[in-house]
Amino acid sequence: MNPINSNRDNFIRDNAIEVRNLRLQYGDKLIQKDLNFNVHKGDVFVIMGGSGCGKSTLLKHMIGLYSPARGQILYHGQDYFSACEDEQLSMRMRWGVTYQGGALFSAMTLAENIALPMQQYTDWNKAEISDRVAYKLALVGLAGYENYYPSEISGGMNKRAGLARALALDPEILFFDEPSAGLDPLSAGRLDDLILELSQSSGATVVIVTHELASIFAIGNNGVFLDAQSRTQLDTGAPSYMLRHSEQPLVREFLSRGEVPSNPV
Numbered sequence: 001m002n003p004i005n006s007n008r009d010n011f012i013r014d015n016a017i018e019v020r021n022l023r024l025q026y027g028d029k030l031i032q033k034d035l036n037f038n039v040h041k042g043d044v045f046v047i048m049g050g051s052g053c054g055k056s057t058l059l060k061h062m063i064g065l066y067s068p069a070r071g072q073i074l075y076h077g078q079d080y081f082s083a084c085e086d087e088q089l090s091m092r093m094r095w096g097v098t099y100q101g102g103a104l105f106s107a108m109t110l111a112e113n114i115a116l117p118m119q120q121y122t123d124w125n126k127a128e129i130s131d132r133v134a135y136k137l138a139l140v141g142l143a144g145y146e147n148y149y150p151s152e153i154s155g156g157m158n159k160r161a162g163l164a165r166a167l168a169l170d171p172e173i174l175f176f177d178e179p180s181a182g183l184d185p186l187s188a189g190r191l192d193d194l195i196l197e198l199s200q201s202s203g204a205t206v207v208i209v210t211h212e213l214a215s216i217f218a219i220g221n222n223g224v225f226l227d228a229q230s231r232t233q234l235d236t237g238a239p240s241y242m243l244r245h246s247e248q249p250l251v252r253e254f255l256s257r258g259e260v261p262s263n264p265v
Helices: 055-062 085-092 110-121 126-139 155-166 185-202 213-219 239-245 249-255
Strands: 015-026 029-040 044-049 070-075 095-098 173-177 205-209 222-227 232-236
Touching: 015 055, 015 205, 029 055, 029 205, 029 222, 029 232, 044 055, 044 185, 044 213, 055 173, 055 205, 095 155, 110 126, 110 155, 126 155, 155 185, 173 185, 185 205, 185 213, 205 213, 213 239, 222 239, 222 249, 232 249, 239 249
Parallel strands: 044 205, 044 222, 095 173, 173 205
Antiparallel strands: 015 029, 015 070, 222 232
């Protein structure tokens, strides 16, 4: 099946990420094939699709945890998997990654968690790191929580602290894996607002895995739809455009399930 591109840009935009002829496979088990899409600089790009279609697997390939069976993932034109180790490290230094549960170290305070990347990858002194940690926590609404442990704060606050750690090195690209998982609708909405605000204020490109319809329309301006049955992408482009104009019934059905926002972005 040839994927249909419903992204109707009328101008050329810089690509932060290019996925070319990507095939994801575990041994003999095919996950996805023939993936081709662009993530433009400044996008909030949504990887969407039903359960078991390989959304998180695609994200793990995009951050270099797994190597593809075939194809390329290019960052600003450079293929990550054909780059040398030093070049790969240089690329990863420009990324921030958050995980479903926050993935904070339980025996470390929030300040210590956020300081860790700075200590490992920069030559900043203690005072500089302390100032930057305080600033990152303030960005996510956790000013004054430096000395709290992950077990002493709520699940939503843990996710925001995880985001602060992902922002530690001022990344150009932020990756999120189901950031709203386990949150109540109000907390999930606040996290969406925070992600969008940070993207707009910093100019960072965001790649996000989510099945939450509200989040898809609230923050996504580009994306790809993965199908579990055909094991390939069915469409790419703005979620609001795919909702109204995708030639794939499954895509329209997925995006219109439940209550659809009257003015999706």
